[in-house]
Amino acid sequence: MKLYEYEGAELFKRGNIPVPEFALATTPEEAKQQAEAIGLPVILKAQVLTGGRYLAGGVKTVHSLDEVQPTAERILNTKIRDLPVRRVMVAASVEVAREFYLGVTVDDYRGMPLAILSAEGGVSINRIAQERAESVVSRPVSISRGLELSDTRQMCRQVGLRGKDMAEVSIILKSLYEVFRCYDAIIAEINPLVRTKKGAYLALDAKIEIDDSSLYRHTDLDLKIDERITNPLEREGREIGVSYLELDGDIAIIASGAGLGMTSMDVISQRMSPANFLETGGAITEELLYKVMGLVLRKEGIKGLFINVYGGINPIHEGARGVVRYMKEHDVNIPVVAKALGNHQEETWEIFRENGVHVVTDVSTEKGVEMLARLLEGGR
Amino acid sequence: MSILLSKDTRVLVQGITGRAGRVQTQWMLEYGTNIIAGVTPGKGGEVIEGIPVYDTVAEAVAEQGAEASVFFVPAPAVKAAAIETIDAGIELLVVVTEHIPVHDVMEIKEYARGKKIQIVGPTTPGVITVGEAKMGIMPANMFTPGRIGLISRSGTLSYEVSINLAAGGLGQSTVIGMGADPVVFTSMPDLLKLFDGDPDTDIIVIVGEVGGIQEEKAAEFIDRWVTKPVVAYIAGLNAPQEKRMGHAGAIIRGDGKGTPQSKIAALREVGVDIARYPEQVVDLVKKHLAQS
Helix, strand or coil, X not given: CECCHHHHHHHHHHCCCCCCCEEEECCHHHHHXXXXXXXXXXXXXXXXXXXXXXXXXXXXXXXXXXXXXXXXXXHHCCEECCEECCCEEEEECCCEEEEEEEEEEEEXXXXXXXXXEECCCCCCHHHHHHHCHHHEEEEECCCCCCCCHHHHHHHHHHCCCCHHHHHHHHHHHXXXXXXXXXXXXXXXXXXXXXXXXXXXXXXXXXXXXXXXHHHHHCHHHCCCHHHHCCCHHHHXXXXXXXXXXXXXXXXXXXXXXXXXXXXXXXXXXXXXXECEEEECCCCCCHHHHHHHHHHHCCCXXXXXXXXXXXXXXXXXXXXHHHHHHHHHHHCCCCCEEEEEEECCHHHHHHHHHHCCCEEECCCCHHHHHHHHHHHHHHCC | CCCCCCCCCCEEEECCCCHHXXXXXXXXXXXXXXXXXXXXXXXXXXXXXXXXXXXXXXXXXXXXXXXXXXXXXXXXXHHHHHHHHXXXXXXXXXXXXXXXXXXXHHHHHHHHCCCCCEEECCCCCEEEECCCEEEECCCHHHCCEEXXXXXXXXXXXXXXXXXXXXXCCCCEEEEEECCCCCCCCCCHHHHHHHHHCCCCCCEEEEEEECCCCHHHHHHHHHHHHCCCCEEXXXXXXXXXXXXXCCCCCCCCCCCCCCCXXXXXXXXXXXXXXXXXXXXXXXXXXXHHHHHC
8 A cells, every 4th residue: 555655754753764844734724834833945745646746736845925825725726647636745845965765665576675775866766777777776685684784884885875975874774674664565765865955864755655465463554545546436346345447448347366357358458448357356245246246337338248257266156146136126238248167157157148148158258258249249 | 296286295284274274175185185184273183174183283294294284374374374384394385375464475485495395375276286186275177187287377367278278178287376466485487497397297388467577587487497388378468557456466567567568578589489368378289289
């Protein structure tokens, strides 16, 4: 789960990573009061879970108190990559002398934490790594040993930092690693960390993503998951316990696994256009598929439905009952094609056939999609 | 014996007294798996499906000679259980459990490094040596005995590919679900190496998907070491960026890593035939078999 900048900054404070004084505002009036308390100039920053805030006008430095309210109002009314801005961070503005990049992430393939330091910050770390590789160093970390100050000092030296820069940055990088470990982060990033003209070292941004699987042991963080999923259908999918993603097309998909869902999308995309990705996982019941039907058919203009399920641990005959019950109760009259194989396949086929679902008994997803395409071309 | 598991492997079930552990133990036994013990701390002395239950893995090893273990242990308990299992000298561990914190997975992975244990998963449907034994939750009737080694990141696609192979008159030696998490214990190159050295496997099929760099690393390994023909299918050609496609590890990150295009290009570059859809795997496998 991605954290908002202000949530990340709070974790930084807990982890002894210095951040500029800041407060959070949900209205322009609040922003003005906070700017007054913090002292001008302040920087107003839209709190959204996406990049591109600067280009979208979501970050503005304000020098006079009169400007705070209108600027905050503009930011609160901006949409950044389609995301509404609900909160604005009001932070003390500082004069920057130098910028650095600090990050800790998971090296998936090695299965180890990876500490990253760049002597330059403020822009994309990938760009720095490509254009000036000598400015960037990354170091896999033994998770049982941890990242020591001696390691981070060496990293600082490798990118040419000396003196106070080395001393301060090495401490903050070690602290960032501790935050990463303490909160089960999969990404913890400061871009940029700055040295101010007054000689202070401050994290001017906070990007943290926490491993969803670890949230059970971080209940103290009080992170609201639902608010982060802005698509209402995706939120509903999460509530009923399936993975749903909305796509642009008009052919709905129900699959019993992630891989099978992706394959269904790929095959459908050849000649039609998928309306969604949906995978049920291994917990199919009649009730679940009844709800899933309501979810995938909710979008306007759905032309057809493709069901692709395996009866392994899933009782697909029970799932089929949920599908046909939904169709009856809601008078579904688009073509529905089902490929259902494995345990209880014959029973499943019978339930489907008796209720107007077209059953593919062939083992290939392509054949199923072909059938759906023919039904759509032929009209009904 | 194909790879990792045979009908003689002495299998322990950890978490045997839970709902999933109990049901799956019954199905694994029905398939012919040589299950000799179960472990649930606090439940020692019970008998499940005729199998004696112990409090600790060390007892299961000492009294029943357990060699391999399959986990139906709840996610928060996996780290401690895995360390116990590694310490007890188990050689193969199959972690079916989903939603294990990735920091725990990294800790277990590091603890196992350099030790004589192979860990499959997490979030894996399991390992099945077809016609002999299975450790995990894969439905037995999806597979047909044969000489194709199948490595899949997705459970359902291992079924889809196997059922299509069966329709084409072909079967598998061993089928392995690598697991759907971003960090997995056993990599694709590790498994390629095992299949390449297996006398019961003639050809290897990889089923990959978006996210991570397993397929790219597999391509490097194939180029240098693999002598047998390899066929691959990669799912998620139409997956949008920055969206998790059901599996925790199936995500194309903003840095552009993990795209299906990169995987397909890397594999094709080293001579791997790429199937456009699961069904096409059958034709490509047949082409190779006709050549040999």
